[in-house]
Amino acid sequence: MNVLSIRDLEKHEKDVLLFSAFHFDLASSEVAAIHSSLNIRVALLNMLLGKVPISNGSILVSGENITQHKRLHEKQIGICFFDQGLYDRLTVMDHIKFFKQLYASELDMDQVLQLTQLGTLRSKKVNKLTYSEKRRVHFAQLLLKNPTLFIFEEPDLNVDVETKRVFLNILEYLKREQKGVLVLTGIMESAITIADSVYRLNEDGIHKIEMEDEKENESEPKVVEQEEAIPTAFNFNKVPTKVNEKIILFDPPEIDYIESNDGQSHVYIKGESFPSVFTLNELEDRLKPYGFFRCHRSYIVNLQKVREVITWTRNSYSLVLDDKPKSTIPLSKTKMTQLKEMLGLK
Known part of the structure; x- marks a missing residue:
């Protein structure tokens, strides 16, 4: 039985369609993320809490309709x-x-402190904690409640590296405990890093984001030969982007990274986004001679801008850039292997 089942759920806000009718299932031991706007996220949470009536569709938790219970x-x-x-x-x-008593929790307090890495902070008052440490107290609260369905809203937004690692370890624990976990976020990089499956929800409904690494095949050596020939195949030094009716040209070294979203490529420079006139595949071919690397199915990064490579779990990695917003970019497992080879690491 699914932990969460959504059927034909639709939401209008006044005269605006937030999202059209969609189906969604979350199984036990699964972590899924839904990427959406803030308005959609708030509407979903209010529906789950029973604060907003469900006029079209239904939400079931462990097979029970939340409007009937x-x-x-x-x-x-x-x-x-x-x-x-x-x-x-x-x-x-x-x-x-307090939370243990409130929820009559059977979980051991020391286990919760260990999972959240709050043991050394146990005697510290909350008003003396950093934002990241407070988030770990929030995680501890939910662990003690121990529900069937765990829902996290923007769990790693603005937190430090240690807290993000703590959260990923908590997710592994919840999967072992056969819980269902739903992450609601407006940041695609977070969704990709955190979840086993990622979905985008908007006025057109829900769409699953392809997460699998591109398959390697026996013809790969031929691709390498083609890559070596690319510098002579292209003769350009500008990347065109389009803003309104204007074409803006950028030098490749100016670019921090490129993201593909619903088939549209966006070039990021100093924290600003510019829609590109090329597809991600076209940009990958054009930018290889300038030190750009396809680090994920949906991302190309300027390797000269990479400051750190972070290993979250055995299969989860991120690149931290040396740009103004300190952007973090997902790095797939297959691409991690390629990057190590490029850097001469074993």
């Missing part, structure tokens, strides 16, 4: 909101004890 969310659904309050004057341990 008004108190279902109190036991089976747990939500970690992006903007969530804590008791500033209490210590971390006071919070753990």
Whole structure:
């Protein structure tokens, strides 16, 4: 049985269609992410909490319709909101004890402290914690509730590297415990790094994002030969982008990275996005002579801008760029192997 099943769910806000009717299933031991706008995310959360009536479609948790079981969310659904309050004057341990008693939790407090890496902070008051440390207290709260369905809103937004690693370890624990995990985010890089499957939800409905690495085949040596010939095949030094009716030309070294979104490529320079007139595949071919690398199916990165390579889990990696916003770009497992070879690492 699926932990979460959504059937023909549709939402209008006044005269605006937020999302058209869609189906979605989340199984136990699965982590899925839905990438959407803030308005869509808020509407989904309010529906799950019963704050907004469901006029079209249905939401089922463990086979039970949430509109027919008004108190279902109190036991089976747990939500970690992006903007969530804590008791500033209490210590971390006071919070753990309070939540354990509130939810009559059977989880061991030391286990929760270990999972969230809050053990060294147990005597520290919440008002003395960093934002990232407070997020870990939020994670601890939801772990103690121990629902069937875990929902996280923007769990790794603005957190430090340690907290993001803690969150990924929590996800591995929840999968072992056969929980269903749904992540709601407006950041595609986070969705790709965190989840086993990624979906985009908008007015056209829901669409699954291709996550599999491109398959390697026996003809790959021939591709390498073609790559060696690319510098003589193209003679250009500008990348055109289009803004309104203007064509803007950029030198390749100016570009930080390129992202493909619904078939449209966007060139990122100093935190600003410019739609490209070329596809991602075309840009990959054109930019290889300038030190650009296809690090993921949906991303091309300027290797000269890469500052760090972060290993989150055995199959999850990110590149941190040396640009103004310190952008993080997903790196697929297959591409990680290629990058190590390029860097001369084993």
